[in-house]
């Protein structure tokens with residue numbers, strides 16, 4: 158659906174205040190793509206609801222009028238997840254941005270879905286608490302729930318799915334349901350909360366969530382550890398995890414990316430394969446012991462350099478540079494798009510996966526950077542290229558394909574954290590086999606007309 162009729166425009170305009178519905182060209186263009194190379198179709202209009210009741214009215218109108226509906230958070234996805242593929246209505250959730258209640262005694266918070274992650278952490282921080290899942294981008298909580306986002310601290314604290322206790326969902330028909338509870342454990346019935354987490358807006362819209370919070374650690378220790386080759390660096394990962402030292406972050410960085418970070422972010426890091434890690438503890442003494450053990454362990458894995466006890470200011474710069482790795486690569490390759498491989502494998506297979514991916518990048522002479530959340534066995538290969546250059550782009554897609562096939566063969570997944578969106582739909586059958594059909598049936602049961610974020614997850 159490319160354009161609304163005048164009748165449809167006045168029906169939608171009647172559902173919200175006048176400044177919260179638009180059919181303007183620039184708004185439509187802005188909601189046509191995320192940060193991926195996937196450009197969808199132009200939506201016919203955008204609507205900004207402010208309450209569960211408004212979302213229910215909007216979805217029930219879409220259902221009755223057969224209008225595709227695509228939820229939108231901050232638009233920072235990497236697989237075309239919030240990009241409309243059949244036009245229709247984009248439901249932008251950014252104005253449902255209230256932190257409803259922080260309950261420090263329960264380590265919980267109730268939020269609307271448009272709350273931004275950094276804002277939540279600013280407010281929770283006043284109570285000595287934080288929400289650990291940390292994608293580099295300042296994403297909305299609704300978008301993080303829908304994509305089951307994670308980040309550098311997932312190795313210690315888990316992914317978004319581990320923090321969602323209770324959801325208010327508006328189903329594609331406009332019906333409102335509540336899932337989960339505020340108790341820290343429950344074995345009551347099917348876990349519908351977990352079904353909606355990671356469903357990428359294909360089963361309905363999150364309009365409220367109860368999340369767990371954690372206490373802010375009193376002491377932190379950041380470190381960089383250098384190696385002579387990527388295989389040794391990635392090989393040290395399983396040893397570090399298996400040692401029980403419990404890193405709060407464990408990231409693998411290749412020399413090429415460190416070189417870009419040094420140049421663009423004014424850092425002075427050794428340009429060799431490296432692990433960036435962080436430990437959280439209750440005292441400086443306990444962290445010093447952890448540092449000593451880590452150094453000893455990494456030396457046995459072939460490490461050639463250690464920088465521990467990095468000052469708070471330098472630590473923040475280090476992690477900011479890591480979080481902005483994608484932007485740094487983008488700036489280094491202006492006018493190019495980036496395809497981001499997001500496979501994950503069991504950590505014992507991580508070195509094999511890293512070497513396999515680096516060889517593909519080298520053999521095909523593409524501008525690719527192999528790095529990732531090593532502690533989770535999650536690797537990213539960011540490859541810059543021009544989608545209009547058919548030959549170059551098909552090489553890049555072939556690399557993506559080969560890496561995903563290898564990851565699945567090793568017992569892993571096509572996406573550790575970015576979701577399926579448009580880009581990874583082709584791998585769903587390969588990864589899930591017969592379960593793929595059951596997922597389809599669940600989708601058809603909840604969204605019989607196929608109007609909720611159509612063209613995502615399923616081909």
Ligand SMILES: Cc1cc2nc3c(=O)[nH]c(=O)nc-3n(C[C@H](O)[C@H](O)[C@H](O)COP(=O)(O)OP(=O)(O)OC[C@H]3O[C@@H](n4cnc5c(N)ncnc54)[C@H](O)[C@@H]3O)c2cc1C
Nearest residue numbers: 230231232233234292293296297299300301303307358363
């Ligand atoms: C520089 C950069 C670094 C990143 N690093 C990471 C990383 O380390 N780890 C990681 O996991 N991700 C990462 N991402 C990807 C991205 O930030 C996450 O996927 C994030 O969860 C997207 O949130 P968003 O608010 O931008 O949602 P959007 O991109 O707007 O939407 C994401 C999905 O959620 C759906 N949706 C949005 N709101 C709702 C709602 N209320 N109810 C139901 N569905 C909804 C949309 O339809 C879409 O399918 C990164 C992105 C960038 C730009």
